[in-house]
Amino acid sequence: MNLPTSSSAGAVISVAGLSRRFGTKPVLEDVSIHVPRGCVFGLLGENGAGKSTLIKHLLGLLRVEAGAVRVFGLDPVAQGVEVLSRIGYLSEARDLPSWMRVDELLRYSAAFYPGWDHVYADELRRQFELETKVRVRHLSQGQLAKAGLLVALAHRPELLILDEPSSGLDPVVRRDILEAIIRTVADEGRTVFFSSHLLDEVERVSDQIAMIHRGRVVLGGTLSDIKERHVCLVVRFPAPRLEIPSLENVVHLQGADREWSIMCQGARGPLEASLAKLGGEVVEERVPTLDEIFVAQATGAGGMAR
Amino acid sequence: MAILCEFWWAKRRLALAAAVLIGLSFPVTWMHARDIQGNAVLEFVSALPIAGSVFLVFVAFNYTERDRRGRFSGFPVRTFTLPVSTTLLVTTPMVAGMVAIATVYLMASTMIFGYAIGVQSPLWPAILLASGMAGYQAILWSLAPHRMIKLVVLGVGGAFHVSLGVALATIEGTWRSLLPAPLGSWSIDLLLLAALTPWCLGFYLGALAAVHSQRHGGMEANSRGTLRRLLEDLSDRLRPRRREPFRSAAAAQFWYEWRRCGCVLPWATFGVLVLIMAPAPFVGEIRAETTVVTLQWILLTPIALAFAVGKGFGKADFWSKDLTVSPFLATRPCGSGDLIRTKVLAALASAMLTWALVFVAAAMWLGHWCDLSSMVKWVTMLGSKFSYERLWVAAGMITVLGVLFTWKLLVNGIYLGVAGERWRWHAHLSFVGALLLGFALLFGMLFAHHHPEEVRLFLIGRAPKLIWLCGALVLLKIWLAYRLWTGAVEREILSAGRAARYFAWWVGVTGCLVYGIWQILPYPVWIRNLLTLMALAFMPAVRLGVALHRLHSHRHA
Numbered sequence: 059m060n061l062p063t064s065s066s067a068g069a070v071i072s073v074a075g076l077s078r079r080f081g082t083k084p085v086l087e088d089v090s091i092h093v094p095r096g097c098v099f100g101l102l103g104e105n106g107a108g109k110s111t112l113i114k115h116l117l118g119l120l121r122v123e124a125g126a127v128r129v130f131g132l133d134p135v136a137q138g139v140e141v142l143s144r145i146g147y148l149s150e151a152r153d154l155p156s157w158m159r160v161d162e163l164l165r166y167s168a169a170f171y172p173g174w175d176h177v178y179a180d181e182l183r184r185q186f187e188l189e190t191k192v193r194v195r196h197l198s199q200g201q202l203a204k205a206g207l208l209v210a211l212a213h214r215p216e217l218l219i220l221d222e223p224s225s226g227l228d229p230v231v232r233r234d235i236l237e238a239i240i241r242t243v244a245d246e247g248r249t250v251f252f253s254s255h256l257l258d259e260v261e262r263v264s265d266q267i268a269m270i271h272r273g274r275v276v277l278g279g280t281l282s283d284i285k286e287r288h289v290c291l292v293v294r295f296p297a298p299r300l301e302i303p304s305l306e307n308v309v310h311l312q313g314a315d316r317e318w319s320i321m322c323q324g325a326r327g328p329l330e331a332s333l334a335k336l337g338g339e340v341v342e343e344r345v346p347t348l349d350e351i352f353v354a355q356a357t358g359a360g361g362m363a364r
Numbered sequence: 365m366a367i368l369c370e371f372w373w374a375k376r377r378l379a380l381a382a383a384v385l386i387g388l389s390f391p392v393t394w395m396h397a398r399d400i401q402g403n404a405v406l407e408f409v410s411a412l413p414i415a416g417s418v419f420l421v422f423v424a425f426n427y428t429e430r431d432r433r434g435r436f437s438g439f440p441v442r443t444f445t446l447p448v449s450t451t452l453l454v455t456t457p458m459v460a461g462m463v464a465i466a467t468v469y470l471m472a473s474t475m476i477f478g479y480a481i482g483v484q485s486p487l488w489p490a491i492l493l494a495s496g497m498a499g500y501q502a503i504l505w506s507l508a509p510h511r512m513i514k515l516v517v518l519g520v521g522g523a524f525h526v527s528l529g530v531a532l533a534t535i536e537g538t539w540r541s542l543l544p545a546p547l548g549s550w551s552i553d554l555l556l557l558a559a560l561t562p563w564c565l566g567f568y569l570g571a572l573a574a575v576h577s578q579r580h581g582g583m584e585a586n587s588r589g590t591l592r593r594l595l596e597d598l599s600d601r602l603r604p605r606r607r608e609p610f611r612s613a614a615a616a617q618f619w620y621e622w623r624r625c626g627c628v629l630p631w632a633t634f635g636v637l638v639l640i641m642a643p644a645p646f647v648g649e650i651r652a653e654t655t656v657v658t659l660q661w662i663l664l665t666p667i668a669l670a671f672a673v674g675k676g677f678g679k680a681d682f683w684s685k686d687l688t689v690s691p692f693l694a695t696r697p698c699g700s701g702d703l704i705r706t707k708v709l710a711a712l713a714s715a716m717l718t719w720a721l722v723f724v725a726a727a728m729w730l731g732h733w734c735d736l737s738s739m740v741k742w743v744t745m746l747g748s749k750f751s752y753e754r755l756w757v758a759a760g761m762i763t764v765l766g767v768l769f770t771w772k773l774l775v776n777g778i779y780l781g782v783a784g785e786r787w788r789w790h791a792h793l794s795f796v797g798a799l800l801l802g803f804a805l806l807f808g809m810l811f812a813h814h815h816p817e818e819v820r821l822f823l824i825g826r827a828p829k830l831i832w833l834c835g836a837l838v839l840l841k842i843w844l845a846y847r848l849w850t851g852a853v854e855r856e857i858l859s860a861g862r863a864a865r866y867f868a869w870w871v872g873v874t875g876c877l878v879y880g881i882w883q884i885l886p887y888p889v890w891i892r893n894l895l896t897l898m899a900l901a902f903m904p905a906v907r908l909g910v911a912l913h914r915l916h917s918h919r920h921a
Contacts, residue, residue: 119919119920119921139697139699142697145695147695149695151690151691153690153691153692155620165609165610165616166610166620168609169612169613169615170613170696
């Protein structure tokens with residue numbers, strides 16, 4: 059088994075070489091992630107990339123097939139109760155028991171967490187405008203998300219795991235409440251791990267991000283590191299190119315004839331050398347947005363288009 | 365046609381099962397036609413495959429799906445956006461259902477009774493079944509948001525149809541003999557057709573109006589409407605809202621289990637008892653013989669209902685069609701062993717409350733409205749034969765056994781319900797159905813060919829071998845239980861303390877049962893030994909052990 063290295067010691071979440079298959083289909087391949095305490099960690103990826111599968115491993119809902127997963131240094135499957143009691147989790151499915159009333163849901167949930175803060179729970183409930191006597195099945199999608207968030211937050215967990223938290227929330231709630239909550243949790247020294255495919259949200263809230271594509275982590279680090287590692291270039295060749303030019307360290311390349319747009323990752327040297335061989339020159343250079351980096355990484359080689 | 369094709373594709377397995385049932389029954393009844401003719405028991409057994417195939421058709425034509433938010437099952441909402449009229453949407457499954465049920469009945473009865481046994485089966489049950497199908501679908505679609513009302517109306521409607529069928533079967537012979545030949549053979553069918561056509565039309569129009577309303581937003585309004593609010597108010601009064609904090613996580617989980625699974629059996633029993641006892645005040649004193657027979661049914665009610673309820677009790681949520689444990693429940697910070705333990709305790713509470721309800725209701729019913737002379741005679745006879753002390757011990761033991769057996773029926777399905785695998789669930793249900801049918805056929809054939817006394821002597825003659833076989837099975841069970849429970853402790857699914865407590869409970873109950881058997885029935889020895897072995901196998905151990913491992917594997921797939 060590939061155990062987390064000493065560099066991950068002290069991390070709230072340590073995932074090392076995690077691989078998972080559903081039948082013959084690989085869903086996660088050699089995923090490694092380390093989330094330090096007090097960090098807001100955003101997991102980016104398109105639908106079906108493997109974000110929820112990774113989260114299920116963190117919660118112990120899936121057994122590790124290859125690699126290792128540690129949360130608070132514990133195995134989430136073998137020491138499930140210890141791990142789950144320190145986690146607040148908002149499921150993407152918003153699968154709260156539909157037959158309960160909101161107050162019953164809160165009382166039921168409170169019983170499992172000794173650290174449940176009733177005052178904070180009531181404060182959140184008022185903020186989210188949730189009536190106590192309404193049954194969960196009568197809540198709208200947005201209200202369901204709020205109720206789920208309330209249950210996940212009210213015991214002031216050390217680790218908050220949010221699976222697509224914005225799903226169902228309107229932009230105002232998303233921006234003013236969800237992001238404020240995430241920042242507050244992080245400011246209190248607790249850790250937030252959330253998955254999303256909304257790039258602007260991840261960009262605004264996260265300290266660190268990991269981009270997952272077809273089960274592989276294709277990018278990881280702080281936002282500034284990631285942006286520093288990428289650059290968008292427009293290059294011009296002396297003559298129209300009928301074939302896609304072969305260039306080093308290019309993540310994404312698009313164009314036709316003489317002018318091509320390139321996204322480069324890592325050192326510029328090899329790219330410039332290969333460009334010089336083809337007689338090309340850089341005519342424009344700028345820092346890409348996270349959106350552009352995500353699209354470039356997600357499309358990968360498939361993004362090499364004329 | 366597209367709607368029918370889609371429907372066929374979704375339900376083809378059930379149709380195949382009905383065809384297989386009829387197909388297998390035909391050669392069996394054909395081979396034993398001579399034995400069956402004129403033998404009421406065997407004719408009844410031969411009719412079971414017909415009843416089974418009819419039941420499967422009803423299951424297949426449960427043409428409902430959960431609404432977009434998964435709140436209730438109603439007419440498939442996704443079909444509302446198809447470019448076809450509501451009339452076509454409703455007419456297609458309803459007519460298909462009516463034709464299918466009538467065809468299946470006619471095919472089955474013609475093959476099994478007509479060709480195999482040579483008894484002409486009447487046409488009127490097909491008409492009755494077709495009308496039943498129309499009513500069934502109309503109720504499913506019209507009362508979709510009102511689950512409890514739907515169940516009650518379905519029950520009442522079903523009981524009405526069955527009663528009508530029984531009444532028609534009773535008067536059929538007399539009716540036919542009273543009328544001249546051609547008229548006599550057709551009059552019941554024609555009369556029933558004439559009587560039920562307006563009913564069917566009413567069902568159809570009601571279903572059409574309901575689906576039309578739902579297609580244009582009526583369901584949303586209906587699901588939040590006055591009736592809904594009234595029902596929820598009633599539900600709140602019957603099952604008060606939890607207003608106090610829970611003492612512990614275990615208490616909270618018990619409340620969850622009780623609300624979703626535990627309370628089903630007491631409520632179902634209460635409903636059946638009301639149906640049985642409600643007419644009592646209006647019919648005067650109930651005769652002595654009827655009292656004894658009805659009391660037997662009353663005492664059997666919890667067992668029969670627990671058998672059915674037990675199939676759903678094992679699931680994480682009794683009312684859910686989904687067998688998987690939801691992420692909400694799976695991420696509660698409590699162990700899989702604790703979840704199973706809570707289910708087991710909720711089952712015990714459910715069984716105890718159900719029997720308390722039965723005893724209180726039976727005492728009231730017997731005390732107020734029944735002639736007890738037959739019962740007193742029986743008790744006096746038994747008391748003089750075995751002594752009253754023994755009779756009291758036996759009564760106490762039977763009561764405890766009743767509670768334990770009800771509990772056992774509830775917990776027996778946990779290992780299937782928590783596994784999260786639909787195929788296991790269906791395989792189990794099919795197996796139980798086949799087993800029941802097999803036993804019915806076996807006993808039917810046995811008693812058809814042999815006198816009951818012969819059967820009794822045959823069984824007594826083989827008792828020693830049977831005891832050895834039972835002994836081996838009991839040993840196997842104990843060994844398996846030991847492996848499973850120690851495995852669960854090793855895998856930390858359950859603490860050693862909890863496992864030891866269940867073991868103590870198992871030993872205690874089994875010990876009491878064995879002691880009781882040896883006190884009450886010391887002779888004949890072979891019966892005592894057989895019952896002792898049965899007592900050793902009575903308390904669930906293997907299935908609960910499997911449940912612990914299955915839930916753990918399902919929660920951590």
